[in-house]
Amino acid sequence: MKLVPEQTDLLNDEGLDEMQKTYAYKLAFKCFKALYWSMFLLSLIMFFIAIAIEESVIFTVAAIAIELVTCIIYVIFGTKASKVGAINPKFAQNMAKPSVIIGYFVLAVIYTIMYIKNFMKDGDFFIIFFGIYLLIFCGHFIALGFISKKNNKVIEETEED
């Protein structure tokens, strides 16, 4: 008799057949999407709480950490999906446009300059941390731009001979 239950969790697909996997993956995809936007919302809420309660560093760091982790996971998902050309074609076409990548890059530069200027002058808390926040956001969109380019390249290369 096993005294310790086998290590498993809800997201373990071991033992599922093709139909069960298809449905579970579809649901997981939707849940991942919901989790992504919820995390962004949560980080924004924490950020505004930080401002409301006299510039709490803990809430600010938590907000940025949540945003950073969310972006990293999203980018990892995109990187892996792009290897087989499994990114939404409409999204990939739009994100791979040079104007989008350049646009976010310019925004990132502006935020960096804003950040450095304010940081040097011991500037406003809101601008400094919102600068970092937006910088991460821009960085993740720039990464998605390159991931989309890779996705489109994979699709072009795998077209029929």
Place this chain on the structure above:
Amino acid sequence: MAKNLKLKSARAALDMSQQALAEAVGVSRQTINAIEKGDYNPTINLCIAICKVLDKTLDELFWEN
């Protein structure tokens, strides 16, 4: 998606239960049930496995007239 009555009748002709067919092709009973109800579109590998067990061709079981 339409119900797959051909699969259901072929299975019934061999006096096989959904559970027995599921075990023979290595899936769950729910999957066979979903295919028969037209709720799930099986992969070609599963279609072939079902055809082999029921001794039918793909056309006989999965081709819609």
